[in-house]
Amino acid sequence: MTTVADRSVPEVDAIRHHYEVSNDFYRLLLGPTMMYSGGYWEEGEGLTQALDEAQERKLDRFVELAGAAGAGRVLDIGCGWGTMLNRATSVHGVREGVGLTLSRTQERFVASLDNPRITARVESWEDHVADEPYDAAFCINALEHFVSSELPPRERAKKFRVFFQKVAANLRPGARLVLHTMTAEALPMNRRLLDDLKFLQRSEFENCHIPHLHELTGGAEGLFDVVEIVNERESFAVACRAWLELLAARRDEAVALEGEEVVARFERYLDIFAYTLEDRFFNNFRITVARR
Ligand SMILES: C[S@@+](CC[C@H](N)C(=O)[O-])C[C@H]1O[C@@H](n2cnc3c(N)ncnc32)[C@H](O)[C@@H]1O
Incomplete structure (x- = not known):
């Protein structure tokens, strides 16, 4: 099949x-933790100076919310470079972590971490069928x-419903899913925003749909109990600003690795995400649900 x-x-x-832009480029952009998502900065901390701590704090909080410490098996859907699974197994006593990604370069990166407890x-997610149920998912x-x-x-x-059905089928009863996702509510139609959304849709994340919160709560209904929903818009906006700073500091190296066109694309899309979150066009929700 x-x-x-x-x-x-x-x-x-x-x-x-x-x-599938090279792992070297992503290391330069994201720093050693290789997390490509929002982080938890504390008051007064520097964007790039505290990037790793902010990401680790986020991962630790997610493990806690998912009740995953000491768990047998956890699933990370859209696992990136494996950082969550690496931390869950090496710091939080998780026995086995499985990650799903569509990127072959990310799979190779995870294999190179040489952690026998994790596999990418x-x-x-549509094709994943667990051999035995997971104790938590991210x-x-x-x-x-x-x-x-x-x-x-x-x-x-319907597709969001299928997503929650698949996750529920792969989790044991009572197990939790912790989701972090941007959402879009009513967008004002100004010209700059329309141009920027067109760029995102056509050039960077083709046909990507930033969900509405109701699509997610509707999709989960009856399958999961909602434990908590928190809007953490700043967590992602600050991360985008930190990555832009890291990229600016080593722009020449980034251009040598991937060329001007790729670097300019990343600068533009990161700035769009940063300002659309700061200006409240988009949100970033942390949603914790427990399988019924
Ligand atoms: C923004 S990255 C986030 C990576 C990681 N969760 C992190 O926080 O650093 C999005 C991830 O979703 C993965 N992805 C996209 N579509 C997918 C799909 N249909 N099934 C599984 N993973 C997918 C990408 O390959 C990538 O690893």
């Missing part, structure tokens, strides 16, 4: 366009890629 990851379909190509699979700033903006609202709602 061919899986989503085997096919050269526009959604997979769009993910690889962004996530090039597999879409999905950290990845859901934004899972449902195409080309779909009409009713079809999008």
Whole structure:
């Protein structure tokens, strides 16, 4: 049976366009923790100086919320470079971590971490069937890629429902899912924002749909109990600003690795995410749910 990851379909190509830029470039952009999502900075901390601590604080809090410390098996849907699984197994006593990604360069990076307790699979969440149920799951700033903006609202709602059904089927009863995701509420239609959204849709994250909160709560209804929903908009805006600073400081090296066009694309999209979060066009919700 061919899986989503085997096919050269526009959604997979769009993910690889962004996530198969070299690991060296991403290390320069994201710093040693290689987390590509919001972090928890404390009052007065420097953006880049405290980037690693901010990311680790976030990971530790997520493990706590998921009740994952000492767990047998955890799943990370959209696992990036494996940092969550690496920390969960090496600091929090998790026995085994499985990560899903569509990026082949991320899979190779995770293998190079040489942690026998974790595996990244090039597999879409749609195709993943657990051999035995997981004790906890994470999905950290990845859901934004899972449902195409080309779909009409009713079809999008169905796809979000399928996402929660799949996760529920892979979790033991009572196990928790901790999600971090941007959401879009009512967007004002000014010209700059329209131009920037067009750039995101056409050039960087083709057909990516930033969900509405109601699509997520609707999708989870009856399958999960909602434990907590918190808007952490700043956590992602600050991370985007920190990555922009790191990129500016080593711009020449970044251009030598990937070329001017790629670097300029990243600068533009990171600035768009930073200001749209700061100006409250987008949110970044942390949603914790428990499987019924
Ligand atoms: C912004 S990165 C976040 C990575 C990681 N969670 C972190 O916080 O650093 C989004 C991740 O979602 C993955 N992804 C996108 N579409 C996917 C799909 N259909 N199935 C599994 N993973 C997917 C990408 O490959 C990438 O690893």
